[in-house]
Amino acid sequence: MTKEEKLNEIKLLTKDLSEASNFYLADIAGLDSKSTLDLRRACFKSNIRLSVVKNTLLKKAMEDSGKEFGDLKSILKGNTSVLFSNQGNTPAKLIKDFRKKFDKPILKGAYIDESIYIGDDKIDVLADLKSKDELIGEILTLLSSPINNVLSSLKSGNNRIAGIIKKLSEK
Numbered sequence: 260m261t262k263e264e265k266l267n268e269i270k271l272l273t274k275d276l277s278e279a280s281n282f283y284l285a286d287i288a289g290l291d292s293k294s295t296l297d298l299r300r301a302c303f304k305s306n307i308r309l310s311v312v313k314n315t316l317l318k319k320a321m322e323d324s325g326k327e328f329g330d331l332k333s334i335l336k337g338n339t340s341v342l343f344s345n346q347g348n349t350p351a352k353l354i355k356d357f358r359k360k361f362d363k364p365i366l367k368g369a370y371i372d373e374s375i376y377i378g379d380d381k382i383d384v385l386a387d388l389k390s391k392d393e394l395i396g397e398i399l400t401l402l403s404s405p406i407n408n409v410l411s412s413l414k415s416g417n418n419r420i421a422g423i424i425k426k427l428s429e430k
Contacts, residue, residue, distance in 0.1 A: 265333045266289060266377070268313075268316050269316050269319050269320050269323065270313075272312065272316060272317060272320030272322060273320040273323040274287050275310075275320075275341075275343060276320055276321060276324040276326065277324045277325060277326065278368075279343050280345075280347075280370070280371075280372050281343070281344050281345065281346065281347045281350075281369075281370065281371050281372065282341055282343045282344070283341070283342040283344075283350040283351070283354075283366060283368070283369045283370075283385075284331065284334065284335070284339055284340070284342075284343060284348075284366075284367040284368045284369070285339075285340050285341075285342060285354065285363075285364035285365060285366055285367060286337060286338050286339065286340070286363065286364060286365040286367055287311070287338065287340050287363050287364045288337065288338035288363070289362070289363055290361065290364075294361055294363075297357075298357060298364070301353055301356075301357060302342065302353065305344075305349050305350075305352075306344065306345065306346075306349070307342050307343065307344045307349060307350055307353060308342070308343040308344075308396050309340055309341070309342050310340065310341045310343070311338070311339070311340045311407040312339055312340070313339075314335040314336065314337075314339050314342055317335055317339060317341070318332050326373075327373075328370060328375065329375045330368075330375065330377055331368045331370060331375055331377070332361075332366050334367045334377060335367075337396050339367065340364065340419050346370060346390045347371040347372060347385070347388050347390060348385060348386055348387070348389070348390060349390075350369075350418050351366070351369070351382055351385035351386040352386050354366060354386075355382060355383075355386050360396050366378070366381065366382050366385075367379075369381070369385055371385070371388065373378075
C-alpha cells in the first residue's frame, strides 16, 4: 500500500468514525471464505457495514476524528474488523447469532453513543441494550397506559349508568 493510498484510507476511516455514533471492533481471523461470506451477508441484511482495517490506520483515524475513544486504541492488535451500524445493539445480536455456528467473531470493543465497552464478555450487555426507538416506544406505552385506563373506565361507567337509568325508566 502506497503512502497516498494509506492517507486516503485514513481520511475515509476518519470520516466514518466522525459520523458514526455506533461501531464495534471485532476479530474475524480464522473464518474460512464461506463463513466470512456468510458473515458479510448477515451484516448486509442487518444494515451493518463490515470493514477489515489495518490497526495503525484505524488508530490514526481515531486520533484525527476529534472524538474520544478512550481505551479502544489499546485493543487494536491482531486482526480487526469494524462493524458500523445505526442501531447500538444490532451488531451484538448478529455476533451472538453467528456464534451459534462458529467461534468467531470475537468482540474486542464497542463505541455506542459515546460509551465504550471493551472485551468479549460485554456481548450480552450490548445485545440487551435498547435502541433509541425502542426506548421511545416503551415511554409512549407507559404514558398512554393510564390515559387508556381512565378512558375505558369512563366508557364502561357510561354504559352502566345508561343501563341503570333505562331500567329505572322502564319501571
